[in-house]
Amino acid sequence: MELLTNGIGLTAVVFLPIISALVLTAIPKSQELLIKGFALVSSIVTFVLSVLLLPQFDFSNADKLQLGNKITWIKSINANYEIGIDGISLPLLILSTFITVLAIIYSIEHLPEPKSPKGFLALILVLETGMNGTFVALDLILFFVFFEIVLLPMYFMIGIWGDKTVRSVAGFKNQIETRLYASIKFFVFTLFGSAFMLLGFLGLYYRGNKTFSIPELIELGTSGAFTGTFATLVFAVLFLGFAVKVPMWPLHTWLPDAHTAAPTVGSVLLAAILLKLGSYGFIRIAIPILPEQAKAWAPAIAILSAIGIIYGSLACLAQTDLKRLIAFSSVGHMGFVMLGIASLTPIGINAAIIGMVAHGVITGLLFFLSGSMAHTYHTRDMGRLGGNMKLLPKTGALLGFTAMASLGLPGLAGFWGEFMALLGAFNPLDGLNVTIFRSSMVAGAIGTVLTAGYLLWMLQRVNLGEPSEEWNEMELHDADGYELAAWIPLVILTILIGVFPKLIFGATNDAVVSLLTKAFGG
Amino acid sequence: MEIFEIVTYFILLGLISTAIRVVTTSNVIHAAISLVFTLALTAILFLILSSEFVALVLVLVYIGAVIVLFLFGIMITRAPLGKNAELDNDKNKKLGAAIAGSIFLLFSYILINGFDGEVTIASGSSTELLGEILLTRFIFPFELVSFVLLAALIGGITLARKDEALIDKDQV
Amino acid sequence: MVIQWASYTSPLYAFENSYVVDKFSIILKGLFILITYLTFLLSINFIESDKYYQGEYYYLLLSSLLGALVVSSSRDLLTIFIGIELASTPMFLLSGWKKGDRKSNEGAIKFFLLGVLSASLILYGFSLLYGLTGQLVFSEISTYLLSNALGDSPVLLLSSILVISGIGFKISVVPFHSWAPDTYEGAPLPITAYLSVSSKATGFVALIVLLTKVFATSGQSWGVILAIISGATMTLGNLVALQQSNPVRLLAYSSISQAGFIIAPLAVAGITGNYQDGIFASVTYLIIYAFMNLGAFLSIHLFSNFAGSDNFYDWGGVAKHSPLAGVLTTVFFFSLAGIPPLGGWFAKFVVFRSLLSTGEIVGISLAIIGAINAVIALVYYARISKVIWMDELKNPEQEQTFEFQNPLKVVGAFTVLITFIAGVFPGIFSYLGEVSSIFFGN
Amino acid sequence: MIVQPVLVVAAALFSLGIYGILVRRNAVMVLLSIELILNAVNINFIMFDAMLADTLMQGQIFTIFIITIAAAEVGIGLAIVLMLFRNRQTANINEFDLMKW
Amino acid sequence: MVNFNLILFAESEAVYTDGGVLAEFSWLLVVLPFFAALLITFFGKYLPMKGAEVALLTIGSIFIYSVLLMYLHITQGIANEFFVNVGSIGQFDIEFGWVVDGLSIMMYFVVGTVALLVFIYATNYMQGEIRYTFFFTSLTLFAGSMLVLVSSPTLIQILIGWELVGVCSYLLIGHYWEKKDNSSAAMKAFITNKIADVGLMIGIIILALNTGTLRISEILYQATHDYDGITNVAFTAGILLFIGAMGKSAQFPLHVWLPDAMAGPTPVSALMHAATMVTAGVYLLARMFPFYQSIASEALDIVMLFGVITLLTAGLIAVVQDDLKKVLAYSTVSQLGYMVAAIGSGAYTAALFHLWTHAFFKALLFLGAGSVIHAVHSNSMLEMGGLRKVMPKTFSTFIIGTVALAGLPPFAGFFSKDEILASFNHEGETTFFFIAVLGAFITAFYMTRAVSLTFLGEYRGHGHPHESDSMMTTPLIVLAVFAAGSGWVNIPGVYTGFTDWVTTRKTPIIEYHPESFDLFALGLGLTAGLIGIALGYYLYQLQGSAETGDSKIKVEPIWTVLENKYYIDDFYFKFIIDPIKINLAKAVDVINTNVIDRFINGFGQIASFLGAIIYNNIDQNGIDKFLNISSSGTDSFGGKVKLLQTGRTQQYLMLFLGGVVTISLLILFII
Secondary structure (H helix, E strand, O other): OHHHHOOHHHHHHHHHHHHHHHHHHHOOOOOHHHHHHHHHHHHHHHHHHHHHHHHHOOHHHOOOOEEEEEEEEEHHHOEEEEEEEOOOHHHHHHHHHHHHHHHHHHHHHOOOOOOOHHHHHHHHHHHHHHHHHHHHEOEHHHHHHHHHHOHHHHHHHHHHHOOOOEEOOOOOOOOEEHHHHHHHHHHHHHHHHHHHHHHHHHHHHHHOOOOOEHHHHHHHHHOOOOOHHHHHHHHHHHHHHHHHHOOOOOOOOHHHHHHHHOOHHHHHHHHHHHHHHHHHHHHHHHHHHOHHHHHHHHHHHHHHHHHHHHHHHHHHHOOOEHHHHHHHHHHHHHHHHHHHHHHOOHHHHHHHHHHHHHHHHHHHHHHHHHHHHHHHHOOOEOOOOOOHHHHOHHHHHHHHHHHHHHOOOOOOHHHHHHHHHHHHHHOOOOOOOHHHHHHHHHHHHHHHHHHHHHHHHHHHHHOOOOOOHHHOOOOOOOOOHHHHHHHHHHHHHHHHHHHOOHHHHHHHHHHHHHHHHHHHOO | OOHHHHHHHHHHHHHHHHHHHHHHOOEHHHHHHHHHHHHHHHHHHHHHOOOHHHHHHHHHHHHHHHHHHHHHHHHHOOOOOOEOHHHEOHHHHHHHHHHHHHHHHHHHHHHHHHOOOOOOOOOOOOHHHHHHHHHHOOHHHHHHHHHHHHHHHHHHHHHHOOOHHHHHHHOO | OHHHHHHHHHHHHHHHHOOOOOHHHHHHHHHHHHHHHHHHHHHHHHHHHOOOOHHHHHHHHHHHHHHHHHHHHOOEHHHHHHHHHHHHHHHHHHHOOOOOOHHHHHHHHHHHHHHHHHHHHHHHHHHHHHHHHOOOEHHHHHHHHHHOOOOOOHHHHHHHHHHHHHHHHHOOOOOOOOHHHHHHHHOOHHHHHHHHHHHHHHHHHHHHHHHHHOOHHHHHHHHHHHHHHHHHHHHHHHHHHOOOOOHHHHHHHHHHHHHHHHHHHHHHHHHHOOHHHHHHHHHHHHHHHHHHHHHHHHHHHHHHHHHOOOOHHHHOOHHHOOHHHHHHHHHHHHHHHOOOOOHHHHHHHHHHHHHHOOOOHHHHHHHHHHHHHHHHHHHHHHHHHHHHHHOOOOOOOOOOOOOOOHHHHHHHHHHHHHHHHHHHOOHHHHHHHHHHHHHHHO | OOHHHHHHHHHHHHHHHHHHHHHEOEHHHHHHHHHHHHHHHHHHHHHHHHHHOOOOOHHHHHHHHHHHHHHHHHHHHHHHHHHHHHHHOOOEHHHOOOOOO | OEEEEEOOOOOOOOOOEOOHHHHHOOHHHHHHHHHHHHHHHHHHHHOOOOOHHHHHHHHHHHHHHHHHHHHHHHHHOEOEEEEEEEEEEOOEEEEEEEEEOHHHHHHHHHHHHHHHHHHHHHHHHOOOOOOHHHHHHHHHHHHHHHHHHHOOOEHHHHHHHHHHHHHHHHHHHHHHOOOHHHHHHHHHHHHHHHHHHHHHHHHHHHHHHHHOOOEHHHHHHHHHOOOHHHHHOHHHHHHHHHHHHHHHOOOOOOOOHHHHHHHOOHHHHHHHHHOOOHHHHHHHHHHOHHHHHHHOHHHHHHHHHHHHHHHHHHHHHHHHOOEHHHHHHHHHHHHHHHHHHHHHOOOHHHHHHHHHHHHHHHHHHHHHHHHHHHHHOOOEHHHOOOHHHHOHHHHHHHHHHHHHHHOOOOOHHHHHHHHHHHHHHHHOOHHHHHHHHHHHHHHHHHHHHHHHHHHOOOOOOOOOOOOOOHHHHHHHHHHHHHHHHHHHHHEOOOEOHHHHHHHOOOOOOOOOOOOOOOHHHHHHHHHHHHHHHHHHHHHHHHOOOHHHHHHHHOOOOHHHHHHOHHHHHHHHHHHHHHHHHHHHHHHHHHHHHHHHHHHHHHHHHHHHHHHHHHHHHHHOOHHHHHHHHHOOOOOOOOHHHHHHOOOOHHHHHHHHHHHHHHHHHHHHHHO
């Protein structure tokens, strides 16, 4: 399988979706079935391709970047098309291709208003290219480009297919449609971060022998090429860029709005993959290239993460909007991921990766469910919902299951990220302030209680109790085949990872250990 | 002090006074006439500085053509002939004067510090030489200028000509 | 009519037959010719739609093109001045081409008066330069300046300030920008496009040539001037653009802001003396900017014709009538905003790269200002896409057909292609920029 | 020794021209003021030419070109003013304020 | 990747076997319920008994398997553990597995037996109730989760089982979730446990990081061999683990969830109180006993303190309850206090022995109560009475359970409680000993009260109660046998097999085994029980009714305090839950929308505002404004001129030239 190992396979995984998106635009609007079919097939092919890479991937050398290639891209600035995956990016890449397939399956019958499947599916596919590309890019510029590519589709997805309710926004005189406010907020926030991130990349480029290659920069960084104010500044801007995407408190406020406004599939992709781009950036770029700075910033990151966990959970308790609640829960969960990363230990970072995957699976599913419910009930107000278990037993049961998974129930995927992150934070890397980390860890542990609190409360309000009378008249449809086809794989994945975390750890552990060894010595 | 210099000083004095008149008079015709004087004095100055061809061109082109054009313009646009209190935008005066004054001070300061030199007045005509240089060394710009003129001609005519149809149609 | 027909062919041939000075000028000439060609295509329907003077129109455009071509390869004060004049005089006229339209008239007179003033300033600056060195040819001037150690004489400084101001008018940087929105709004749309692209590019070329070939010795000073101007231009242009509801004025302010980005590398180059990097960035930005801005004008041309309104807030949902035009618009505006994988990102990227290349504090500050501005700019660029895609249709029953004539399609296809190529394979453009900077640098 | 006074007077003409374009209300008068400015530039060039005793007479040649261009500008300017006048029945430039916002 | 690990007893003289095939396949115990749960969920509806038969079959096989194991264990002794690696992270191996040793086999047996009987009982009890199938899914999962917990050879699996038990209890307590009270009770149980779990989690983290392993056996090895790492954190870790145990085993002050958990169907209560869930805490302490004993003995003192507090306070509350199930629930809390206190005093076997006996008689009592409730359709004892006649089987079995709980010989409770008292006495904890004796008195008293009010006297309720059918009474009878006889496996001086069973572990257990009866403790305990029964009978049977009986002992304000459960719930709601749920959460939300968002939006608005200012005041007519200020009063030319004042071209020119001048001055004279 020469084709798969020399970078072409990986390239195909990245670019197949966008090419399909282009082809999709050529299909006439009237051929709706063909459009949907084509999108589904191309996403499945992409997924299969990414799975075909698995046997080629040398797990015994998971710490090495594999299956990649390096081709000159922009010669004048020495930016190359350099790709490759290691144990860290592999799970995320597959998660990304996988979730996309599910998103498209779901979209076949459940397109948000205004329908127009062509545009919607094309945007999903473009989005996939951005996501896959970010996970395989090994060149800062390539990374940046892919990192930004995701913005446009998501912007339009929220803006066109988003929630049309009008609401008032703090600081604005006039009421504004949720989707419009959310889409631009999402865009501006992310761009704000990434504009500075780009400056940071350039700084590295000039101090680092004029190369954008991440592996080369890691070599330089670990040999102490970046020091002093320069390194502090660069880490600061990289932090800004990634932290917005994660999102870390207090840069999170775009997230609830974006999630609330986005169409179901948009929320799913946003939660499942997009947020990971930020934390992945920390692991792939910020920490190995600027280890000393990472060490200096780690306590701050830990504190912010802890605040994020508590804050996100408390905010959840105050929500009446189902999707908004789940969105805030993402803030909390990503707080655990970042807490793991901040610990700079193999445990912590492994925890972060499995946390990322788990959050992708679980929160993705939660958004699927809440989106479907919002579609059925035409409301997301938890005050009006209730007795969902009675009205929509399948959806309700899955919601219950997913909420349990989300609160970190051991035996399900969410547990490992939380528990291991706390484990990592208890004993951070030597030289880090133990008190801060342990306090953060305790805060995180308290956060788990709050998490359980708001999720159970949510269940009580949404799933349990007698259904309100207003639904008697309405014809409510429980989950149909397409929905189940999109959801059940996530359920299975949740259980599989929960019971057998080696699925993820097996790939990541070596890579993480070697990354940290390189960065901080034995 | 040579006679040239004395003459020059007088010319300079005249230049300034006529120029002031150009921008301050409240009579449009007076302004135009003052400009004629300014230009004439300039031409004399050029003559003193032994640039007789340029002086000639100045007189021919400016006094002969441009000023006439101006007078036409004044008349066609029916500017009030004679004294006109509304000729100036009074509000702008103070600030305009301040800007102009500061530019003057600035330029003078730099010019006085920057340049000093003697001028030896060459005798004899340099027109022939000038013509030769113009048509050899500077032939390219010379050709280009013709395009400028042509463009100005064509465009000027197009814009200035009366098209009732167009005006009616697009009237805002 | 003959001239009109000639317009289709002559630019293409002119490329082959033009006098070659160096690669810098060839590349720029190619750019100018292409832009003019696209402007022609843009103009066809426009000119035919009303009873404008066609032959004169094309002649004047061609004259302007000639001026731009001259500017890019002229290397003495007189020729460059004539070139600048030749490039701009026809534009004074063309901007008033909508004779019956008072806005057009007003725009023209404002443009004209400021243009003449700027020409006078340039001339005064040239006269000082001449007085100081006694030379008109660039190379000799700079040799003279070097050999006599006049690098920082006040006269030279004043001269450079006057020249920068004069050209600053053409490239419409703060505070010499005020004509731009009015004139852009008033002028016929193809002319506006041309003004904001080619005319501006001419100004940049003149600026680059003059600053690096003539004033190189006082780079420290004009570098600072340009840096201040650049920062002010980016910020002011963007902030004001946020307020606009007229798409043309919006683009006018946006192009003011973009001008700030283009001169930023030049400013840093002046301070550090590393011209190659600066010119590379500026030229690359210029090329990419030219095409995407042209495309942006194309798209607002399409929509304002369709919606019959000059207020883009009235354009709610128009993209649904023509998704193709909607996509084009989106591409161009987001490219202007600098979102990968559209060309604009690479333009911004090379600028940032050159700003940070030396670690000068000026460069870093400009880069930060630029980064913030890139975010601000996004808001109004995105606003247009928002309106055309996301807002409700104003007249859902509107059965009007969307006119998208073939010449315009060609323009759209061409510009969008370049925008994408520049974003995905920026190597090509950076190659052009690089080559030009290398050949130009020495 | 004669150089400085001439140059200063040229600068004065320049400034007066600027004053004129800033203050004059009538477009034709503004054009007149511009002529003053250009004239100042001419004087500069001729003065420098004489001062440097330029054998190529570049200053003079430049001046000739300036005069030519100036003539062209005047033509264009008047054409535009005329056009405006046709539409607005006034040549006062400060009435041109359609594009206030 | 099964890691076969034969446990060798270096310090012990006894030789134990590895358990052979039976031990090797013990994973079936854990996996079967989950598999069954899946089956029931997806196919249960289509089966004749709606899935109950699958549950019965499963639990039946588990029971048989546990009996086999028990038999093997009694005959030859088993101590073995197995590991399956499920991932490595850093230096840690994450392993699941199963442990087969005395402690776990005892638990398998308890869980298997009680669960089987409860299941049989429930098939009938739940007949016709909603979500019958799902109920069995959850119940099976519940048993399975407990098996995960007790079979755990690693701390991580303990945690998993721990929380799974919590979730299943959530599902079961909230079985009738149409009523908000029930779902709230379920939530309360889950959250309270979750709070405790934080302690457990941190405890596990500390232990894992200081020993470098998650295997319990290795941690215990290090603990007993005084490794530095673990010794330093022993006290903290011990306390934290105990906090976890407090949650599950409902120790004061985290006991609040257990009485509320009565909201679930009665079989659930029976299972939960007897075999699964509440015993988890005791099991954990027992599993970690060598650790506590060798290096965390200070922590044990605290454990004991809380145990004693619990046994007393909960017992007192039980006295004032009118709800039959709540009486039993508080009784459970109180009995758990005994067990915990026993562990705290170092009496490992005594605690487990009490767990063992308590499992049977408490299951019996609950099922009996369920039978009664089933008959009278009410929980309140005020609506019962006189059922002795109509429900003879229930009555007689209930009586056996009661006397077992009250600690009368020869029933099971007598032996186990006596061993605990003996241990207290032996340890010299005089105060605690007397409190425990007092507890025994209270226990006997409130049980008598309950029996009297329920079965004796006259019937006060409505409807016509009748005896439950054999599917329900058979388990009662079986359990009654156990309640009577299960104490005989550990009679000091006669037969102490139980001690051997539960001490068969890798790490030897060193503790006090009474060689013979401690007559002082025995006498005191027995007397207390008898007095309690006598008093109860006197008050409630002879006086006839609850009110009159209660009025005799109603001592204000203690009675009110007890009725309000010491106001602990109120305290929690008022000072912890409400502030967090309402005030803090609202505050955060407000901060989010009104501070952070406003701040962010503010940026946008500032930019927009600046833009407007620049555009309107500087860019377009700044000069104009300036001029208007500087030359006010010059508008003297009349109306026409006034209109003309807004001309723009010259202002542009001014801006232009002003720019030039400013820049020139700046460059030439300043820089």
